Amino acid sequence: ILLNGIQTLPYGHWRIGIYKHLVASEIAPEEAEERAMKARLRFKE
Structure with a gap:
């Protein structure tokens, strides 16, 4: 994600x-x- 709105x-x-x-x-x-780049997905087991 770039600040100019381009999705990378x-x-x-x-x-x-x-x-x-x-x-x-x-x-x-x-x-x-x-915040988005620091986020991690959590999976339920």
Whole structure:
């Protein structure tokens, strides 16, 4: 994800969804990008 809105992650990567959700929640794009890239998926066993 780049700050100019270009998606660099492949095929609807889940981090893009997190980024869009954070931006929609009125978080600054820079902060949203940082949070999205730090996020980890958790799987239930």
